[in-house]
Amino acid sequence: MKQINSTILQVIKKRPRNSYKGTFGKVLLVAGDAQYGGAALMASGASVYAGAGLVTLATDPSNFTSLRSNFPEVMTQKLSDHKKILDLAVTVDVIAIGPGLAISATNEVLIKQLLQLANSRQTIILDASAFTLLQKQKQVLKTAAANLVLTPHVVEWQRLSDLDIAQQTHTNNLAILQQLTPPQTFLFLKGAPSHLYDNRQQTVVQNTKGTPAMATGGMGDTLTGIIAGFVAQFGFSASIVASAVFTHSYLAEELAQDRYVVLPSMIIQHLPQFMKRWEN
Numbered sequence: 359m360k361q362i363n364s365t366i367l368q369v370i371k372k373r374p375r376n377s378y379k380g381t382f383g384k385v386l387l388v389a390g391d392a393q394y395g396g397a398a399l400m401a402s403g404a405s406v407y408a409g410a411g412l413v414t415l416a417t418d419p420s421n422f423t424s425l426r427s428n429f430p431e432v433m434t435q436k437l438s439d440h441k442k443i444l445d446l447a448v449t450v451d452v453i454a455i456g457p458g459l460a461i462s463a464t465n466e467v468l469i470k471q472l473l474q475l476a477n478s479r480q481t482i483i484l485d486a487s488a489f490t491l492l493q494k495q496k497q498v499l500k501t502a503a504a505n506l507v508l509t510p511h512v513v514e515w516q517r518l519s520d521l522d523i524a525q526q527t528h529t530n531n532l533a534i535l536q537q538l539t540p541p542q543t544f545l546f547l548k549g550a551p552s553h554l555y556d557n558r559q560q561t562v563v564q565n566t567k568g569t570p571a572m573a574t575g576g577m578g579d580t581l582t583g584i585i586a587g588f589v590a591q592f593g594f595s596a597s598i599v600a601s602a603v604f605t606h607s608y609l610a611e612e613l614a615q616d617r618y619v620v621l622p623s624m625i626i627q628h629l630p631q632f633m634k635r636w637e638n
């Protein structure tokens with residue numbers, strides 16, 4: 359099987375001298391209830407540190423203060439104000455939905471509205487609770503005009519695909535992906551190792567990087583923010599999504615050389631240095 363390697367990092371471009379925040383894209387994250395505010399902070403913080411120009415987090419207001427003290431670059435929106443979220447959604451390049459979201463009827467409505475609203479120039483990243491929120495309304499995925507990136511772990515993929523973990527072969531995964539989603543969809547199925555599936559091409563590549571030092575809650579939430587940051591500034595393609603997932607696990611491997619565990623917050627802090635090293 360083909361493997362992702364460091365040549366993929368060529369998508370990390372030197373910033374043009376005459377650029378400004380608008381050059382590097384706008385991200386809206388819909389994440390975090392009162393219990394899982396950390397997931398929302400890690401996802402939005404990772405997005406800023408990966409280089410997104412402007413990031414807004416729609417979250418439970420109980421997360422606002424900690425967000426501002428950890429990541430003051432991130433703007434906020436109340437999760438309960440659907441009208442404001444939908445108004446903002448039409449203006450951004452990337453919408454990421456799911457980390458730390460509560461499973462509720464209102465969030466089911468919101469995710470459906472966002473999937474129906476987004477156009478073909480936009481990308482929607484679905485992670486974590488998004489898969490449970492879609493379980494009863496999977497058909498909204500297939501008709502989405504936006505580019506899609508799905509980042510479930512095996513249990514979340516089971517919820518969406520109805521495939522037991524033992525049934526999650528590459529052939530089955532590609533078949534279900536084709537059945538459930540539009541062609542412009544990538545599935546990054548997280549595990550050890552993780553695999554990136556391309557629905558249009560019906561192909562799969564393996565991510566060889568990653569380490570058990572990454573097995574800490576919030577590691578996937580952080581990945582969601584990195585993918586959002588990469589797509590916002592570099593665009594949507596197989597190489598760009600692959601370079602985001604490779605950056606996440608390659609950086610973790612580097613940090614694990616002299617650390618027993620690598621925390622999501624360490625990855626976030628080291629992203630700017632890592633990307634500077636690989637820019638071209």
Ligand SMILES: NC(=O)C1=CN([C@@H]2O[C@H](COP(=O)(O)OP(=O)(O)OC[C@H]3O[C@@H](n4cnc5c(N)ncnc54)[C@H](O)[C@@H]3O)[C@@H](O)[C@H]2O)[C@@H](O)CC1
Pocket residue numbers: 393394395396397398456457458459486487511512513514548549550575576577578579
């Ligand atoms: N600090 C925070 O606020 C955190 C919030 N989180 C949020 O918590 C919510 C629930 O996410 P969870 O993933 O914990 O819960 P889920 O209930 O969705 O799935 C957890 C189950 O899947 C299993 N699992 C996960 N990866 C697996 C793998 N590779 N192989 C086998 N089994 C695997 C776990 O052991 C567990 O039984 C999400 O919204 C998530 O974003 C978590 O990301 C943890 C950190």
Ligand SMILES: Nc1ncnc2c1ncn2[C@@H]1O[C@H](COP(=O)(O)OP(=O)(O)O)[C@@H](O)[C@H]1O
Pocket residue numbers: 486510511548549550551552567568569570571572573574575576577578579580581
């Ligand atoms: N043993 C491991 N080897 C390689 N990668 C791992 C390992 N354990 C965890 N990871 C990585 O950490 C991330 C975990 O994501 P996820 O389960 O969504 O975490 P969370 O929901 O807590 O944020 C994935 O990118 C996964 O590949």
Ligand SMILES: [Mg+2]
Pocket residue numbers: 485486511578579
């Ligand atoms: Mg997760």
